[in-house]
């Protein structure tokens with residue numbers, strides 16, 4: 423089957439017409455238990471879910487759309503719930519944007535967005551607060567997001583993150599600092615960048 427391609431990448435129609443049916447066959451054969459899809463633009467999820475039989479997709483993994491600087495995943499939650507699809511929200515620190523040290527060199531955010539996040543981090547540091555901890559707690563707070571996925575590269579980080587989650591459950595959110603950070607990030611709130619190819623419906 424020939425599908426339109428751009429820069430070697432496939433259009434979503436191929437995911438619907440070929441990839442998902444192939445995965446369903448593997449599921450029927452008992453080789454996979456669950457099927458999930460992922461990608462940065464939120465539109466891809468309803469595109470695929472609206473075109474496959476109910477129950478086909480068990481879970482979606484969204485990233486960088488539920489953090490202090492971008493909470494647009496929120497709008498999709500009722501739809502996902504109605505479809506019975508599980509939600510994994512990854513990158514609560516927005517791929518390093520919401521950290522004291524800032525994001526890696528390759529981070530695709532605009533200079534404006536990076537600068538705003540740096541301002542927010544500097545504000546937190548000055549007040550003796552930790553922007554990463556707050557960002558993590560913000561992402562953990564939404565009960566409709568069953569899983570928050572965060573990368574950790576040391577036992578120390580695991581301990582710190584567990585402590586942050588426990589603090590959230592016991593002491594609660596530092597609303598005052600959070601609202602200050604939200605104020606700083608307001609001009610860039612919900613900004614994102616293009617990823618993959620532009621799909622035509």
Ligand SMILES: *[C@@H]1O[C@H](CO)[C@@H](O)[C@H](O)[C@H]1NC(C)=O
Nearest residue numbers: 423424425426435436438439
């Ligand atoms: C994908 O499948 C649909 C439904 O079977 C069909 O109408 C459509 O032509 C297919 N698209 C492509 C690009 O093959």
Ligand SMILES: *[C@@H]1O[C@H](CO)[C@@H](O)[C@H](O)[C@H]1NC(C)=O
Nearest residue numbers: 493494495496497608611612
């Ligand atoms: C950001 O997105 C969320 C979810 O769509 C929305 O509730 C909120 O008002 C948006 N904020 C801004 C400043 O655009």
Ligand SMILES: *[C@@H]1O[C@H](CO)[C@@H](O)[C@H](O)[C@H]1NC(C)=O
Nearest residue numbers: 552554555558579582583586
């Ligand atoms: C801030 O919190 C994060 C997440 O809990 C942790 O990994 C990091 O080490 C903390 N940074 C500082 C400077 O305490």
Ligand SMILES: *[C@@H]1O[C@H](CO)[C@@H](O)[C@H](O)[C@H]1NC(C)=O
Nearest residue numbers: 486491492516611612613614
């Ligand atoms: C926040 O950061 C994430 C990941 O870097 C990005 O996807 C998102 O667009 C950013 N949004 C805002 C409003 O800063």
